[in-house]
Amino acid sequence: MRPASPGVSARDASDHAGGAVPPPTLGEELGKIHRHIDVNRHENIYVVGDVHGCIDELHDLLAELELEEDDLVLFVGDLVRKGPDSRGVLEVVRSSGNMLSVRGNNEQKFLDGEEPADQLGDAVGYLESMPAAVTFGDAMVVHAGIDPRRALSEQTLRDLLETRAVPPENGYDGPFWFESYTGPLRVFFGHTVLSEPFATDWAVGLDTGCVHGGELTAYDCAAEEFVRVPARETYRHRDPADIVDYRADQ
Incomplete structure (x- = not known):
């Protein structure tokens, strides 16, 4: 399990997700x-990590959240592959009026033809509609990170979809993008498997x-927890060397 250097503590939630903040300027491709x-249209916003077809655990988590009608659940992508029921996870998310996922590298595999689309039935059309990034307040949800x-x-x-280390070819050897990133948006992300979740500025x-x-x-996002x-x-074994131990409070 590779350790990473610690970050800093999270700022007050109002700094990240409150107020009428205009959308950021992105390049032509991502725009x-x-x-x-x-954010003013939602009572609370939750951001969920990589699900990877784990339908039972998704139901367990949603039960814990006790969602209200005006809450919003955002996903960091990789709803699909590796786990037992990718199609079921997609159906839960796409059929809900208060859930939205960004595209992950595993969704992109289906869109690029690297994985057979018939595995997902008519849910493939939903993958095509997934944004690459979602912003709210002065926060951004992406799958992997930014350079x-x-x-x-x-x-x-x-x-x-793929950023993990800087430079990218270092992979799980790091250093990781989030160790040197300093804004301007707070980025919610998945892709890099962690021993514990973390929140920094x-x-x-x-x-x-x-x-x-x-x-x-x-x-x-409201409770900052x-x-x-x-x-x-365990649906798929992973080498412990490819699980990052990053402690933001050390």
């Missing part, structure tokens, strides 16, 4: 697949390896 959410060496307007779809990591026997994690449910089983 076409970006959604901006008006801290470039401005938001210079990020590409591949950056948002500028990044909130949510992939706690549910499909690998870890947990499914959500961040409650994590809500977590354990995996019911």
